[in-house]
Amino acid sequence: MCSFVPRTLFQSIIDDETVSEEERQEAQHQIDVITRTLNAVENAASTESKVKARYDVIPTGFKEFRSKIWGMSGRNCEEINPETGEILGTSYKPLPGILYSSSQDPPYEQDQDVITCMEGLRTTYNFYKSVFNRESIDGNGLQLEASIHYATRYGNALWEPASKQMIFGDGDGNSRFGRFAGFFKPGSMVSSLDVIAHELTHGVTGHTANFEYKHQPGALNESMSDVFGSMVVQWKQGQTVDEADWLIGANIIYPNSESLTGRRSNAMCLRSLKDPSAITNLELQPNSMTSSRYYKGEDDNGGVHRNSGVPNFAFYKVAMALGGHSWDRAGKIWYETLTDSRMHPKTQFVEFARVTIDQAKTLYPDDLFVAQVVEEAWYDVGVL
Numbered sequence: 001m002c003s004f005v006p007r008t009l010f011q012s013i014i015d016d017e018t019v020s021e022e023e024r025q026e027a028q029h030q031i032d033v034i035t036r037t038l039n040a041v042e043n044a045a046s047t048e049s050k051v052k053a054r055y056d057v058i059p060t061g062f063k064e065f066r067s068k069i070w071g072m073s074g075r076n077c078e079e080i081n082p083e084t085g086e087i088l089g090t091s092y093k094p095l096p097g098i099l100y101s102s103s104q105d106p107p108y109e110q111d112q113d114v115i116t117c118m119e120g121l122r123t124t125y126n127f128y129k130s131v132f133n134r135e136s137i138d139g140n141g142l143q144l145e146a147s148i149h150y151a152t153r154y155g156n157a158l159w160e161p162a163s164k165q166m167i168f169g170d171g172d173g174n175s176r177f178g179r180f181a182g183f184f185k186p187g188s189m190v191s192s193l194d195v196i197a198h199e200l201t202h203g204v205t206g207h208t209a210n211f212e213y214k215h216q217p218g219a220l221n222e223s224m225s226d227v228f229g230s231m232v233v234q235w236k237q238g239q240t241v242d243e244a245d246w247l248i249g250a251n252i253i254y255p256n257s258e259s260l261t262g263r264r265s266n267a268m269c270l271r272s273l274k275d276p277s278a279i280t281n282l283e284l285q286p287n288s289m290t291s292s293r294y295y296k297g298e299d300d301n302g303g304v305h306r307n308s309g310v311p312n313f314a315f316y317k318v319a320m321a322l323g324g325h326s327w328d329r330a331g332k333i334w335y336e337t338l339t340d341s342r343m344h345p346k347t348q349f350v351e352f353a354r355v356t357i358d359q360a361k362t363l364y365p366d367d368l369f370v371a372q373v374v375e376e377a378w379y380d381v382g383v384l
């Protein structure tokens with residue numbers, strides 16, 4: 001299950017001897033909330049019945065955008081001491097929460113997060129439909145659902161595969177429990193198109209290649225979400241590969257953050273496809289298999305948010321070499337590979353790379369330069 005900001009990133013803050021005690025405490029708080037969120041979601045006794053109740057009434061093969069936004073705001077999410085009325089912290093009620101809005105209803109205008117979330121879901125849907133002729137994330141018109149305002153001071157976003165929905169926290173900066181400014185801008189997760197497209201692409205991957213969420217297949221899973229997440233932003237803004245910033249999570253970071261110290265105070269984004277190991281990324285990734293940053297341990301499911309830098313950089317190189325719009329050729333090669341029947345849950349980088357070369361030849365048989373560019377990119381990042 002993908003947490004947009006992984007626990008290991010907060011752990012690296014705790015392990016950093018230069019950070020303040022406050023910053024360390026806040027990082028620990030975020031780890032605790034992620035852990036509680038993942039446990040609550042995995043253990044939700046209501047999941048099975050909820051899925052049945054929600055999907056029984058939805059016709060499959062529905063050929064237009066459908067979505068529902070749910071919410072878990074305010075007191076609904078607070079754990080209160082019944083005797084004193086004191087707010088103890090966050091409770092994790094069963095999802096999805098209260099229905100705020102659906103795509104069939106008139107626009108709901110009292111909560112900007114509902115509107116921006118719906119727009120993000122719609123843009124991602126339209127991207128997959130118009131670029132790849134894919135009907136929603138399952139290819140069969142699945143209704144896109146999101147629960148927003150989840151928990152308290154949950155500075156994160158999540159794709160929940162069992163009930164096929166997204167979960168958004170509010171960011172941790174606007175908390176009534178706050179003793180600290182927080183790492184991410186309030187409400188920024190739900191208003192960032194790359195975050196939404198990243199999480200929804202986990203759904204696409206789950207319905208296609210279904211890369212298991214650990215080690216190299218897990219890093220491929222993460223990379224698909226970053227690659228298509230970045231492409232959705234570029235497509236929405238009509239950017240060429242030269243105009244795009246190729247950053248993931250740029251809008252969730254405070255510029256010149258005072259709540260992050262040391263090298264992190266210069267962070268511009270969570271990750272970058274253009275330069276995975278840039279010092280301005282919160283997550284320092286390898287840009288090649290030979291990099292000392294290539295992670296071989298077991299944390300974060302075997303470094304899925306770290307080693308995704310390698311296939312991310314390969315995609316960037318292909319897109320830049322081909323020029324124009326990333327989704328035109330590089331994106332098509334990646335999409336055909338993701339949906340290729342040779343993909344399987346334990347796919348390794350090298351298998352994925354070989355199929356991209358094959359797909360480049362199939363898609364562009366009269367222009368072997370394309371396949372050559374793809375092959376060279378994988379050589380450059382040390383996969384081939």
Ligand SMILES: [Zn+2]
Nearest residue numbers: 002004222225
């Ligand atoms: Zn992810």
